[in-house]
Every structure is written in structure tokens, then in C-alpha cells.
Amino acid sequence: MFFYSLKNLFSPPATLEKGTPPPKNYRGTILYFEETCIYCKKCEMVCPPGAIIFTYPEDGSKKLKFHYNPYLCIYCGECVRACPKPGTLVQAETPSPPATADQKPNDQWFEIEKLAVESKKKWQEARKRMREQKNKNQQ
Amino acid sequence: MKTLLLVLAILAPLLGGIIYGLERKVKARMQNRMGPPILQPFYDFFKLADKRPLQVHSFHTLMGIAFFLAAWFAVFSLMVGPNLLVAIFLHVLALLFITAGGFSVKSPYSVMGALRELTHILAAEPILVFAVVGLYLASGSWNVIDILHSEPPPLLKMPLVFAVLLLTLPILLKKSPFDISEAHQEIIGGWEIEYSGIYYEAVYTAKWLEYVFVYFIIFLFGGANYLLGLGLVLLAFLFVALIDNSTTRLTIHHMVKFSLGVLLPLAAFNVFWVALWGH
Amino acid sequence: MFKFLKRFRKKSPWILHYNTGSCNGCDIEIYACLAPKYDIERFGMLNKGNPKQADILLVTGPVTKRARARLLRIYMQMPEPKVVVAVGACACTGGVFRHMYNVENGVDRYIPVDVYIPGCAARPENIIAGIEKAIEIWEQKSRDRLELPKVCTKTLDGKQPIDRRQIVEELVGKYTEKLNPEELL
Amino acid sequence: MGKKFVVPFGSQHVALPEPIRFVFTTENEIIRNVAVDFGYVHRGIEKACMSKFKYTQVPYVVARVCGLCSISHASGYCLAIETLMDIEVPKRAVYLRIIAHELDRIHSHLFAVSHLCEVAGYENLFMRVMRDRELVMECLEIFTGNRVQYDFVTIGGVNRDLTKEVYEELKPRLEELEKRLLQLKEIFEKDYTLQMRWKGAGVITKEMAQKYNAVGPIARASGLATDCRVEFGYFPYEELGYRMVLYHEGDIWARNMVRVDESLVSIEIAKNAMDNLPEGEINVRVRGNPNGEALVRWEAPRGELLYYVKGNGKPVLERLRIKTPTFSVIPVMKELYYNQPYALVPDITISFDPCLSCTAR
């Protein structure tokens, strides 16, 4: 070890430059492209921590709103594998950036979780109303 | 000469900080990494001054500050003061202060560190005394100025004492393998654990003063040949860094055995040899 | 005077690491940060195992019920100014452990968190980036701002011994009351 | 007779990456009594896997039981489910699992080794081992896409293939690592102060290991030949160059050496598996729900890992039981502390390479 220490003293350090990017195929942030999504909610169902949540529109239409929390995501990639439409969910090769306190990643998510439950109820009611309307119209 | 030494003693904390910074850099490079900037200790110094201080109780704090002051006085009496022995005495006193501080709080790590520090004193100070006695025998005076004018350099008369002093450095400066009283991974710094903010600063800088104190004694072995003195200091510095980086921490028993069983007899042998037959 | 000293803060952040029930993944990444490849000492950071001398608290893990009192105690022992960095998904929001019966879903329910570092596990590069952000926030903080209520009123008569444990427990009680107990399940 | 002195160790301590709390009663720095609290990390994973998660999600959850051997947990669980449901895993997937698992073992062992150096106060060696460990971390990152949580294994196979490009990235790194590990081994064998500190310290005799049912490297350092890779026989380890590493001293040094030697064996296994990779699919589709019970003993880096699963024909399991290696060594660890000097506590603790996150789950 004496020799090793001396040798190191005169050789360049092994320290990496700051900000070296991760290697190819790193499992980073999940990106969502709404155009191709068919709202099958498979991604929400498979996600272990529940980092993907859909909230429902109040008017009962099928266009759900996608929410993703990079501070809850465990970057397992299950959602990407589960998605039936390739290209809707893509896993980027860079990690998500750190957030500061004013972004409130946790508190906001509690609200979204609550919202998802509430909006689903409202949405179901709206759907029911729509169906009843339709039935009425048919009669 | 005298004024130069006075200035040096006043600037001792600064000097110590630079030595500490250099040491951290060299250590990092020996570990194959970049390491902090050399002025890092001073950044730490200013940062600590900016923290909100927490006090355990006033005696504890007082002991920390007393440690710093006594260490500084030790440096003064070494560089300008009358007598080398006084310097050693003050140095021991400084360590005793911090030990008392360590004992005065309830934290078990602190008490344990203080207990171990006592053993450190026991192991290292006798050798320091021998080193000073060696210097006295070589130059015929207890005074620094005389030692700094002595020809030939004391090193030639006291090679064994110098070698022993070199080997004691890890104990004195609390470096691996004998960093037992601090032992970051066991007792998280030992007696310094309960200090914080500006009070920790006193302890932190007092340690820099120890560097100056110890390296100046080494410098004295160069006698009138200042270049030789500087060379010795550089050698000692590198030696300590190398040892620190190439050994594990040993236990307190190893330390006492090594110091009192090997180092002390060697130093004593050299000193008595010179005292009895040297002239 | 303090303005002058403030400038040096960003050059000497001393970190303290506490694991509140993580899987170790993020902890070993913090250790990897100390190693030559990422060497955080080049930014002046030291791993101080001592809350009284630390400036940045790195917390990993979703805060289990047993760890929270200790977490609060460590947080209170750290002198101001200080910042807290939540490392990894589970420290930020609970991660996979969210809504399990013995965890509290993230560090920020107990102590104020300044920076959240995502990832499971957080990459060392990302941890360094997060700490840099934390240092920016740290520079803005004032040295006497107390972030938790000063709860110790027991010393008024100057005689009664201080039971820190009790203080912490009271504090935990205070903070748990504020949360909806049903949410904790 | 010295004064009795109570020293807490943990839960927050520099030598510990994880919260475990010991309270030692010492006498002149000699330990006379010890109490241990390892419940800081209890999160309730077993219950969550039995109520909240579907069985197909569980591999990603159990991987988070522990970051150091996430792949052991995921594979142990998947293997148990596959046995339960009679799924034949493609041979290529089996080999890929072996590679990932052995790389994971290297990373875990090297972390333990470096950590042991760190607590022994040998900072330079800590840095050196950590630097060399980065090689295997890079391998794992390139191979699976993350440095710690690989999420590589699923029920029925694996998630990623080992392409030619990846192979070319991995091979030179492993060879370099092997060279460096051999140098390291020499240091551990020769270094004087290390021997002084570790040899003869914290000795677990073979009898003690048997009495308290020690597992993994701790048992093998005491001369107790037990290894689930042989005893359970789930993978073709023998054909890939597996051999058991056995030391008989039972002290800290031996435990360290077992880890170093096993890393070398693991490199060999990984290289062999990489060179003889069979062609074919990497996973099969899984249908239906588990019904019945199965049990897997898996050799994680720290020793025997037990997965017991019981399904009842529903997507959510009826029982999932994880018995982790550290859970098994805590009794022997507690016994070992008596009459040791406090100065050795960090070394002894870390020489067990304790991982509490899986002990408490």
C-alpha cells in the first residue's frame, strides 16, 4: 500500500467530471405522448408505487388526464412494457432532475390521489346520466 | 530572528490551516481522488463561525476554548518563549483541558474519547520530552534561538531521537494507525463530538496549532541549517501522510506497547548515550 | 459580518446521513459519492457522523414509525442554518412503500425538506446535483431561523431535569396529530 | 472492576449505513452486556404483497426489500412463483439471471469489504476497493439500466437481453476487475496492521456457527460448508465453474477473505455464463393465478434467503414470507459481542455485513 499511495500521488485522479451522463439504455424518466394513448389504463394498473394516475373529466368524456410523479416513480419500466401502443410511453435515458421545496412533489400528489378517487365518482355519475339520456333518447 | 519567530507564532493558526489543507489534498491524491482545495480548512472555519452555536454547558465550552488558548501559548513558548520544557508543559496542559471537557459531558463517546486521550498523552508526551532533552543536549540550551544557531544540526547527534519522533507523529497528530482517541468510525471524533458552531471552531483550529507545534519541533532538528530543517519537515509530512494512508487503526494496547516498549527505550538510549559519552 | 461569512458557506457543506428505513440502495449510492469516482470532498463536503457539526442532512427511506423520533431528534440537534435533502423516491414520497402500514410516506411529513432527489436508486451524479441545489437554498437561509417549534418549556424553574426523549415524543405526538391518522394506514 | 458504562451504538452512526441500535454495557471498554434493536426498518412489505400488489408486481416490490441484493430477492420470488405455477423458464433467461446475480454478488461483497476497511480506519483501502467496485457497477448499469435497483428479473424470464454490444462492454471490465481483485487479495493477505487488527478477533467457531445456525459467508468462514447454490440446486452452477470457498479461522479476517475469494469465483462464473450463453427466448408469457405453496432457498450475497409463497387462485397472494440472511445471523452476532473490546464493535458488526432493511422488511 505504501507504494500504491506514492504512485497515486503522481498519477491523475480517478474522479469523473461533474455531470457525466449515464450510459446508453439507462432507465430514466418516463415520457408520455398523449396523441397515441387509448386510455386503457394498463400503465396505471401495473405501476407498483402508483406513480401514474389518471384523473377523469367531469363531463364524462373518455379523454382522461395523465399524471405522472417522477418523485414517486421507481423507474422499473413496467408501464412501458405494459403499454399496448408502443411509443406512447417512453423511458428517457437521463434521470429526472432534483426538485426544490416549492414544487411540493409529495403534497401535490396527495391531492391528485384524492382527486382521482373523487373525479372517478363524478365521472361515473356523468356516464350514468349520459347512458340514461341515451336510453331516453332511444325510447 | 526573534521578530520573525514572533510573527510566525502569531500567524500559527494560519500556518496550521495551510498545513492541514495541504495534508487533506495530499491524502486525497494518495487515494486517487481529486480532493478539496488547499484553502478548504479556512472555508470550513468561516462556515463554522456562521453557524448557530449550541452549548452543552459552559464548563465544556470553556474547556474547548482553553484548549485552543493553551495550544497557542504552547506554540508561543516554543517559538519565542523562554523554554522548550514550558512549551511541552503547556502542550500537555492543553490536552488535559480538552480531556476535562470531554469528561464533563454525558455523551459516552465523549467520555470514551477523553479516556483514550489520556492514554495518548501517556504514550506520546514522554517521547516529546525526550526529543526536547535531546535538543538540549545537542545544542546545550533550552532556548529556541540557541538551538536555531547550533552547529552541527542536532539531527546528527540525535538520529535515533529524531527517528523515534518521526514514528511518534501518528500518535501526536492522531493519524492512523494511532487515531484512537478520535476514531471517526468508532466514537465519531471522541471528545470533540459535543462541540458545535463557533465552539467547535476553537477545537478545530487548536488541532491546526498542534500541527505547527509538532512540525516546529521537527524543524528544530535542523539546527542552524534551515534548509535541512525544512527538508526534515517535508519528510515528516510525507511520512505521516503515507503512514496514515497505509495502515489501519490499531487498538490502544498496541499503541501503548509500541510507544513505551519500543520508542521510549530507543529515544532513551540515544539520549543517555549522548549525555554520558557524547562530549 | 455575517454577510461576509455567508459567502463561504457554499464551499464547506458538511453532510450527515440518516436512513429512515430505506432499502440501502440510496445509502450505498451516497457512499459511492465519497469514493474516488465521484469524490464529493472536492466540493468541500465531509461526511460528519455528528449532527452537531453537520449542515446538510441527507435522508433516505420512507420514514418508518420507529425511525421518526430519531429523525426529529437529529434534525433538532443540527444547528441552524441547515438544509434537508430527501434522497431517492422513498424519501421524497414513499416510493414503493407508499401507504404501507408502518411507513409515513416521505420525509417532508415530519421535517421540512428543501430538495428532493428522484430515482430509485438516485444516481450519484444526481445526488451531487441535488446537493448543489441544496447549497443554493442554504445560502439564503438565516442562521437563527428555527424551523420547528421550540417545545421545551420544562426548564422554566431551572430545576427540573430535561428529558429530551420526552420532548421528542411530545413533538412526534404534535406532528402525528396534525396528520389524518387514517391516512397513515 | 471498572465502572459500568453504557454505550449506545446506532441508530445513526457513521459506521452504519443502516439504522440498527445496540446498547452495550461496557467495563473498561470490554462489553459485558448487549441489547439490540433492529426494528427501525420495518415497513410492512409482506403485508403489502399480500394485500396491495398483484403477484406480477411483487418482483419490483421485493427488490426494494434490499438494495444490495435486489436481484436475489426478485429472482428468489420469481423462482418460487415459477415452481408454484410450473413455468419452464427459457435456458437463455436462466443464464442471464446467473450473470446478473453473480455481478450483484460481486458488488455487494466488494461493498462489504470496502466498508470493513473503512470502519477499521483504513481509508485508503476503502477508497481503493470502492474505486474498483465502480467497474462492476458500470457493468450492472450497462447491463440492466440502473446501478442498484435492477428490475431485471420478471416472472417467466428476464426483461433485457445481453446484446453483443453489451457483451463487449462487460468483458474487458470484468477482466480488469479480476486483475485488481487479485492485487487486493494480496494486500489482505500481507498487510501487517490489518492482520494485527482482524486476525483472531471476533472468532466464531464451527460449533457456534452450527448452534446458532449461521449462514452464508459467515458460516463458510467458520468452516461450515453450507451454500444454497449447492444445496438447493436451482441453477447449473457446477457446470459454470462454481467452487466453494471455505476458511476455518472464523475471525473477521476470514470473513473478509471469503468475500474476496467469492467475488473472484463469481467473476469466473459470470464470464463462463456470458461466453456460453444459449440462444433463444428471454421470457415466456405467464397466464393464470398461483395456487398452492412453494419454497425457495436462494444464496444471496449474505447467505441463505428463503422465499415461501402460498397462493389461493387469486391475483393477490395469500402468504409471502421472506426469511433473510441477516435475520439468521443476528442470534450469533449478539452472542459474539460478549467480552469483546468496544474498539472492535464496528469491525465485528460490519464483518457480518448486516442488512437490516431485509431483516425487518
Add this chain to the structure above:
Amino acid sequence: MKNFQEEKITPDQLREKIKSFYKEDEWHFITINGTDTGKSIEVKYFFAKYGKKEPVYALSLEIDYDQTLPSITDLIPSAWIAEEELYDLLGVKVEKAKGGIFLEPDSPKAPLRKSFQPKEK
């Protein structure tokens, strides 16, 4: 598909049974597992042989929710930790177990029982 050998016994036979076959240098005691079946608690003791490629051997018994289970810590010294866990997480009354190794006062009691259902989110 079951891949281990199982032998059904009653709680009273447990100690006799273990005494009769358990030898320290031959058998490796793995752990104790408890499962709530909905009617009672099924407890399994797992053993393996050192160095042999044999299926794991399990002793299985069923006890009622409030029945006391005899301790085997004096026969197998490392069993205390598994017994404590059984007591803590499943609420099985094991002789001498004190509990509290994992759970805090405000954690749910005996969380692994079926009677405890965590809130679905």
C-alpha cells in the same frame, strides 16, 4: 406444486418431535413461518440438511388464534428471533416472547392476520 416435505403434528408434539431428530451438526434450522388461514394460524418449522440436495423438511401445525405455542429456544438457540417475529406480526402467543421488535405502539396490532385490512387507496 409443493416442493418440500411436510409432516403434520399437533402443538403438544412439537418439542418431542424436534428433540427426536434435530442435531446441530446435521440439521440447519431455517425459520418459522406463520400463515393466517382464516380459521386458525398455520405454523411451519423449516429445516434443511447441511450440504445435501434434499428437499426442505417442514413440521406443520395449526393453532387457534389465542392458543399458546411452546417455545423451542432452549432446543434451538437461534429460534428466539423467529418466535419474536411470530408474536409481533401474527399475534401468536409464544412462550417467553416479549414482542415489540418491529412494531411501535401506534402500529397496527398483528398486521399479518386477515382481520387487519390496510386501507385501500
